[in-house]
Amino acid sequence: MRTRPLKVALLGCGVVGSEVARIMTTHAGDLAARIGAPVELAGVAVRRPSKVREGIDPALITTDATALVKRGDIDVVVEVIGGIEPARTLITTAFEHGASVVSANKALLAEDGATLYAAAERHGRDLYFEAAVAGAIPLIRPLRESLAGDKVNRVLGIVNGTTNFILDRMDTAGAGYSEALDEATALGYAEADPTADVEGFDAAAKAAILAGIAFHTRVGLDDVHREGITEVTSADLASAKRMGCTVKLLAICERAADGRSVTARVHPAMIPLSHPLASVREAYNAVFVEAEAAGQLMFYGPGAGGSPTASAVLGDLVAVCRNKLNEATGPGESAYTQLPVSPMGEVVTRYHISLDVADKPGVLAQVATVFAEHGVSIDTVRQKGRQDGNGEAALVVVTHRAPDAALSGTVEALRKLDTVRGVASIMRVEGE
Amino acid sequence: MRTRPLKVALLGCGVVGSEVARIMTTHAGDLAARIGAPVELAGVAVRRPSKVREGIDPALITTDATALVKRGDIDVVVEVIGGIEPARTLITTAFEHGASVVSANKALLAEDGATLYAAAERHGRDLYFEAAVAGAIPLIRPLRESLAGDKVNRVLGIVNGTTNFILDRMDTAGAGYSEALDEATALGYAEADPTADVEGFDAAAKAAILAGIAFHTRVGLDDVHREGITEVTSADLASAKRMGCTVKLLAICERAADGRSVTARVHPAMIPLSHPLASVREAYNAVFVEAEAAGQLMFYGPGAGGSPTASAVLGDLVAVCRNKLNEATGPGESAYTQLPVSPMGEVVTRYHISLDVADKPGVLAQVATVFAEHGVSIDTVRQKGRQDGNGEAALVVVTHRAPDAALSGTVEALRKLDTVRGVASIMRVEGE
Structure with a gap:
């Protein structure tokens, strides 16, 4: 030595x-x-x-x-x-x-x-x-080195402990967002100014790094579509539960089906309780990596501290x-594929949409027509009259997979319908 | 280039x-x-x-x-x-x-x-x-490199897909061992001669490799205590279920509490359903690594193919x-700690023991005395008369943690009791 x-x-x-x-x-x-x-x-x-x-x-x-x-x-x-x-x-x-x-x-x-x-x-x-x-979760080294002979198609994970703690509390204790945030702050899981975590900036930075390494291309912070968890409500968690799901803030990096572009995004999403990420509790992190030859790998552990x-x-x-x-060096930047990063509109995903609608005949037909006009196929609809008897009903629509642009176009058109009093929530559904 | x-x-x-x-x-x-x-x-x-x-x-x-x-x-x-x-x-x-x-x-x-x-x-x-x-699960590289600045205290995992498939079938379909083995063979999960898998040789080889790398010492195949799954019965699975557990073939490498020795073993064990390894299904593999600074990490994926x-x-x-x-080389052998590998008798673990005993007063007292004489503390006892009214009862004892030698000494002494007709099964309990 x-x-x-x-x-x-x-x-x-x-x-x-x-x-x-x-x-x-x-x-x-x-x-x-x-x-x-x-x-x-x-x-x-x-x-x-x-x-x-x-x-x-x-x-x-x-x-x-x-x-x-x-x-x-x-x-x-x-x-x-x-x-x-x-x-x-x-x-x-x-x-x-x-x-x-x-x-x-x-x-x-x-x-x-x-x-x-x-x-x-x-x-x-x-x-x-x-x-x-x-x-501490080995992730950069496995992506850079262990999977260097493979083709990574997807990275999907929980990469921010603060927001996972908050969503976990909302799910298990039925807490509201601000109540759960207060608890996270008191326990030291959230900083005095929680913006970087709850608005998804921290997770977006990690998504950019992971996407760049996974796909051997440059992915900047501006390339990452970002939505935080501040708009997530107890009602969203309850809706998710009814669907056999929970809500997680996910970082998702994907190679397009044709292999010619990639996407990177961070947003809250419903995932089925049967998905391993659904059982990632408190401030833990876990990341799925899907590669052509390796198949589906998961890495789990404490994400901070x-x-x-x-x-x-x-x-x-x-x-x-x-x-x-x-007198050697390890792997440096690998960005040789130069794959373009597509905007969020091109991501293919599913929506869970809660609408407040007028409680009268024909509304469902009107709503269904809007989806059809935008080329979005409906998976399930749940309709029910409100308890307060004010003439409103709730309509919960879950779509099949469609480009995000078509889905957001649908929502925009729905908002313009007279019979739609409001869009109570929109959430993507992942991990199926 | x-x-x-x-x-x-x-x-x-x-x-x-x-x-x-x-x-x-x-x-x-x-x-x-x-x-x-x-x-x-x-x-x-x-x-x-x-x-x-x-x-x-x-x-x-x-x-x-x-x-x-x-x-x-x-x-x-x-x-x-x-x-x-x-x-x-x-x-x-x-x-x-x-x-x-x-x-x-x-x-x-x-x-x-x-x-x-x-x-x-x-x-x-x-x-x-x-x-x-x-x-495909990155495990050697994370242990050799990612955790090179940390101190690994424990590696615990499912490292053989064939046996996990068999135990999973026994658990979920209520199949017996040979029925589940036949299914594994038919599906290509088990080889024509399944000995290496079902007798734990394959898992023991992996345990030796993992222990050597994790603890920076040499661990040979002979150092690994090995038990396969051929003795595991549907009754064991049913017993496990009653305890809120399932049965997995585990490879366990541990550093002794005083840090001066290590152990490596492969055997079937009951683990609580709440443990992440309990939900590793079919032929998948998953390994927990516990390190001083990193905490608890898990690696999951397809273990073969x-x-x-x-x-x-x-x-x-x-x-x-x-x-x-x-013109460089990566990490070579790292065996500088030269920690001795202790025999199975020194491993501290828990036992789940099913006894067939005479259905008469005083038997439990006799049995409990044997445990006490060997310094093994009992956690729970479940006693019940048999349905067939042949004068026999079943006694299920779960112990607290004790050296394996004390536990096996207890079992040996129990076998000698007149009132104990037979030891129906012995299984270690892990992951708590």
């Missing part, structure tokens, strides 16, 4: 960073044996240097992250500060100064992965980011250090 | 080998793009050269596998013939002649992995074998080819 240690610079020392530093210390012997050389924490860049950080030599702490990555003796930079800047500049600067990079930064990778990959390649360095998607994320970071750290000793 | 192709020799052209050859042809462009150089099938060693092999140039077919691996221009040897010899000699010869090896041979890796690893290392070549355990296994082989082929171009 080499005795001269590999030097690691840690950018950020919050929940994940402090756990990375702790494991690097407590498991130093194991890491050295697995890498073939010891690793040494050479510097830790933080914003608040005065904060007490147990187990970290105060002499390593600096507020000057730029100077740290420019030192020239750093072998690997671990970036766990998040956000676009200064993370992007620090990472590209790290490559320029000879370091490889392990990052957990999904926002940056989704926003501008191409710049990072290009900088890594230009300087012959590694960019690894298992921790950016689904915490300091320790799980640190596990993913350290796995990458070991790989990157081994590559460094081998 | 390099234009000179990497040359691949295929040893074996059965269900898996022919699928590997097919995908290498149909997906040649994708493989080249992902590797950075084209790959070329340079020779195929078979036993029956006269068999028509669609899509394979007859000029590539040879019966002389040794000459093929000795050619000197082969970059990667793909070994899918199985068994110990000639596979072992062919693989070591391949390394001697400069090739890296991708193998799906669980029996050989479990029996003599150390020899293969040593030969690979001596010649600076790669030995990859994702396909040896759980087909030509296409899924070929997917795993090709993923390894891409990795090995990339390493070759990089």
Whole structure:
């Protein structure tokens, strides 16, 4: 074994960073044996240097992250500060100064992965980011490496723990959205400003990363259709239950049937209770991958949290250090297929639509005509008069598979019907 | 991209080998793009050269596998013939002649992995074998690489599809063992001689491989406690159901609580219906991995079959080819912990025991005394008189956790009691 240690610079020392530093210390012997050389924490860049950080030599702490990555003796930079800047500049600067990079930064990778990959390649360095998607669940490595000889056709999963916790509470405790959000916040599953999670931004970033890797093409954040869970109601969950379904926020990346384009989207959807994703509870994550030869694979585990994320970071750290000793690099960007990303309108899916309609004869015929005019075939209709006797009835329509554009065109036309008082909810149905 | 192709020799052209050859042809462009150089099938060693092999140039077919691996221009040897010899000699010869090896041979890796690893290392070549355990499910790579910065404490899973199919049929259709085995054979899930599967040899080989990688120590086939499913009865399944459980053949690799030893075992066990492994149906495989930082991860998918296994082989082929171009090697054997493997007697587990006892007062007290004398604490007892009024009763005892030696000592002593007419079944209870 080499005795001269590999030097690691840690950018950020919050929940994940402090756990990375702790494991690097407590498991130093194991890491050295697995890498073939010891690793040494050479510097830790933080914003608040005065904060007490147990187990970290105060002499390593600096507020000057730029100077740290420019030192020239750093072998690997671990970036766990998040956000676009200064993370992007620090990472590209790290490559320029000879370091490889392990990052957990999904926002940056989704926003501008191409710049990072290009900088890594230009300087012959590694960019690894298992921790950016689904915490400790090995997903990036299986997609990049295990399935490198296969053709992935679909990735479908729960990749945001906060929203899964909220929907799970709404389902099992019958809670309303804001009540469930309050509980998630109280338990630390949701941040003070939950926008990134509940509006689907976090899941969309992960969908962009997964789609890019799965289909060997570039998928940007703008290519991902995004809907959050803020509009999901207790009534939607109840409707789902009546159909033998539950509601999950899904990230779905698909290759079109003709193989010439791909799509990526994040939205709440009903899935059958018999689907394995339906039983993913609380803040857990799970991802299905469908590949031509492998068939259907599922990966399940904790999708966030300091320790799980640190596990993913350290796995990458070991790989990157081994590559460094081998004077080799792991897989870089693979975007050779250059498949275009189709808009949401071209996605083929199913709708579950709840309508408030006038309680009089002929309404169903009118509604059915609108569906037919848009080429959307109806699977089931459930019609019932309201209890309050105000002359309104509820109509629940579940469609067969159709292009999303035809479905949303149908809904638009339904809204214009005099006999349709309102569209109570629209939800896609997946996983069948 | 390099234009000179990497040359691949295929040893074996059965269900898996022919699928590997097919995908290498149909997906040649994708493989080249992902590797950075084209790959070329340079020779195929078979036993029956006269068999028509669609899509394979007859000029590539040879019966002389040794000459093929000795050619000197082969970059990667793909070994899918199985068994110990000639596979072992062919693989070591391949390394001697400069090739890296991708193998799906669980029996050989479990029996003599150390020899293969040593030969690979001596010649600076790669030995990859994702396909040896759980087909297409990425498991070796996540354990070797994704979790390389973590500490794995437990691997628990269903790693044999044939036995899972049989137990699933016994559970859902109420079939007896031999009836379910017949169905498995008819559907192609069981081989004509099902011994390797139903006696647990196949699962034990996988357990040895998984334990070795998970704990960074050498675990041989002899270190694995092995029990098959041939003794499992419909009554066991019914008993399990009454307890809210089902029966699965589990491979379990554990680090002892004090961290100083490990165990590996394969046996049927009752697991609660609420455990995710309980819902793994038909011939599917699923493996739980518990690691210190990552927490509990699950990997699920098809555990066998030509296409899924070929997917795993090709993923390894891409990795090995990339390493070759990089003039680097991937992870080799990691056995630095040298942890001893403890015998089954030291495993801490729970027993579910069905006894046929004399239907008279004082029997339960006698039985309970035997448990107490062996230091085994009883969790629940269910006692009932038989319908046939022959003076016998049934006693079902579920214990708390205790060393397996204490549990089997208890059973031995119970057998000697006059009032115990027979031990109808003993099964371990796991996953709680």
